[in-house]
Amino acid sequence: MKIKALGAVGTVTGSCFRLEMAGGAKVLLDCGMFQGGRQTELRNFDARPYEPAALNALVLTHAHIDHSGLVPRLVKTGYGGPVFATPATCDLLKILWLDAAHIQEHEAVWKSRKNRRQGRRDVEPLFTEEDARRAMTRLTPLDFNVDREIVPGLILRLTPAGHILGAAGAHFTALENGRQVRVAFSGDLGRTSQFLMPPPAPLPPAETIFLETTYGNRRHKDLNVSVEELLAAIDSAWRGKGKIIIPAFAVERTQELLMVLARAWHEERLPRDLPVILDSPLAAAALGIYSDHRRLFDQDSQTFLNQWTDGEILPTLRLTKNAEESQALNGIPGSALIIAGSGMANAGRILHHLKHNLWRPNCHVVFVGFQAQGTTGRRLVEGGKMVKIFREAVRVEARIHTIGGFSGHADQAELLAWLGCQIKPGLTVNLVHGEPASTRDFHDLAQAAFPEASFHIPQWLGYAALSGDKDPPDLKAETSPEVPAVNQALSASFLNRLDRLRDRAPAAGTLPPDQLALLEKYLEQAESLLLTGSIV
Ligand code: ZN
Numbered sequence: 001m002k003i004k005a006l007g008a009v010g011t012v013t014g015s016c017f018r019l020e021m022a023g024g025a026k027v028l029l030d031c032g033m034f035q036g037g038r039q040t041e042l043r044n045f046d047a048r049p050y051e052p053a054a055l056n057a058l059v060l061t062h063a064h065i066d067h068s069g070l071v072p073r074l075v076k077t078g079y080g081g082p083v084f085a086t087p088a089t090c091d092l093l094k095i096l097w098l099d100a101a102h103i104q105e106h107e108a109v110w111k112s113r114k115n116r117r118q119g120r121r122d123v124e125p126l127f128t129e130e131d132a133r134r135a136m137t138r139l140t141p142l143d144f145n146v147d148r149e150i151v152p153g154l155i156l157r158l159t160p161a162g163h164i165l166g167a168a169g170a171h172f173t174a175l176e177n178g179r180q181v182r183v184a185f186s187g188d189l190g191r192t193s194q195f196l197m198p199p200p201a202p203l204p205p206a207e208t209i210f211l212e213t214t215y216g217n218r219r220h221k222d223l224n225v226s227v228e229e230l231l232a233a234i235d236s237a238w239r240g241k242g243k244i245i246i247p248a249f250a251v252e253r254t255q256e257l258l259m260v261l262a263r264a265w266h267e268e269r270l271p272r273d274l275p276v277i278l279d280s281p282l283a284a285a286a287l288g289i290y291s292d293h294r295r296l297f298d299q300d301s302q303t304f305l306n307q308w309t310d311g312e313i314l315p316t317l318r319l320t321k322n323a324e325e326s327q328a329l330n331g332i333p334g335s336a337l338i339i340a341g342s343g344m345a346n347a348g349r350i351l352h353h354l355k356h357n358l359w360r361p362n363c364h365v366v367f368v369g370f371q372a373q374g375t376t377g378r379r380l381v382e383g384g385k386m387v388k389i390f391r392e393a394v395r396v397e398a399r400i401h402t403i404g405g406f407s408g409h410a411d412q413a414e415l416l417a418w419l420g421c422q423i424k425p426g427l428t429v430n431l432v433h434g435e436p437a438s439t440r441d442f443h444d445l446a447q448a449a450f451p452e453a454s455f456h457i458p459q460w461l462g463y464a465a466l467s468g469d470k471d472p473p474d475l476k477a478e479t480s481p482e483v484p485a486v487n488q489a490l491s492a493s494f495l496n497r498l499d500r501l502r503d504r505a506p507a508a509g510t511l512p513p514d515q516l517a518l519l520e521k522y523l524e525q526a527e528s529l530l531l532t533g534s535i536v
Helices: 038-045 071-076 087-117 129-136 223-239 253-266 281-292 299-306 323-331 350-357 376-381 412-420 436-449 485-508 513-532
Strands: 002-007 016-020 026-029 057-059 083-085 139-141 148-151 154-160 168-176 179-185 208-212 243-247 276-278 317-319 336-340 364-367 386-389 392-395 399-402 428-432 454-456
Touching: 057 148, 057 154, 071 087, 071 129, 083 087, 083 154, 087 129, 087 139, 087 281, 208 412, 223 243, 223 253, 223 364, 223 399, 243 350, 253 276, 253 281, 253 299, 253 336, 276 281, 323 336, 323 350, 336 350, 350 386, 350 392, 364 376, 376 386, 376 399, 412 436, 428 436, 436 454
Parallel strands: 026 057, 057 083, 083 139, 179 208, 208 428, 243 336, 243 364, 276 317, 276 336, 364 399, 428 454
Antiparallel strands: 002 016, 016 026, 148 154, 154 168, 168 179, 386 392
């Protein structure tokens, strides 16, 4: 067997590995969307490395878009086999793929309109709602801890990984030339104590492991401290009659927050007259799926929930039904807690709430998740005094809180502890799914802690190290084979400067619109030349 890394190496997005069996069968583990920066996102449009028509099976560890988001694209470009995932993951995918398709279609319309004004071609969406619905017909549920032969000679077992509802680690056993090959993927690994999910289970024995390293160089704050910080911020806003605004991811983070608030309500630590408003159709749909799969929660959460009827769990919870109800929230007097997406405040309904409240000193904005570079969320947590929302500058007078303990990923200590249960002499470990600094730090730490195992960092489109390899691939700089490294570096700094220019020019009014359009056209041509070698 050989395993090729098609994503989530040198980055945390685009998770995808291809198992290539000696007999010729090919199986994909995860097929995630690349996110964060146009250069990275261009990879989403090139289906060739995935060889969709040549694949025999696809396995998904969990429903997050950076692990599953390219499946509709894969089906669109020729994949017709089964997609194995746990039943809860299958249910979540049905709403997440549709949501992703609508975003892709919307973006394509918006870009095409812009292009037409400049006499350029229309943009095709990455995939459409129809592609998403076709992908759903391929879903094949597989329960945790059940062995299933997914292609002749290859047995799959999914094990609980914590992280989010339905998330799994994937263990493969292959029989090749009379020899057993066992390979295990951690998937995204949850924390030892999370709010809803039990801790990740150890994987069955394997000679080769793939381990995520999102937080390979960081430790999380204590969970209980984070809850206290959240309740203190809520209390302070409530006393000042201000709004509490929480940008939150629709799956897991929102449901965890509601669980924390429900417990606080029953412990009489949440104001009785404070409305809690979930203003996200996607998060509300996910809430229903969480409720359907409650038996996957940890025992403590199940015991708590089983005491109440649905309406009693958090009596002050309200779900908005449509955009009108969402807009009406701007007019409600007094204090209210509003949870809305997106989690990084770069799109979605949260932008309206921020625009209407950021300038109010009695408003509190609480960030409970990672904020990527370039997002409105990142500018706020870094203390920006002015942010642009819908092309309008908004002064920041609100109190901004960053609460770090709500992560769904194991931190450095938890990764090491989990690995410690799997370690044996001769084990080969591939470190993936991390920013380069995080993965490298964890590599050095883990190699020193477990000298009996060998640690490797695969490169993008390269082959991973497998136990028994005579000449394992090793630490190499990540370069794309299609684009020379010098162009990659050049274009990265070029794209950053272009983004800064785009941000500044219209606000300052330094350029008339026609000149700005001309400048954009030249810059895009230069960008295309750098990235693809030709002007599109
Ligand atoms: Zn994930």
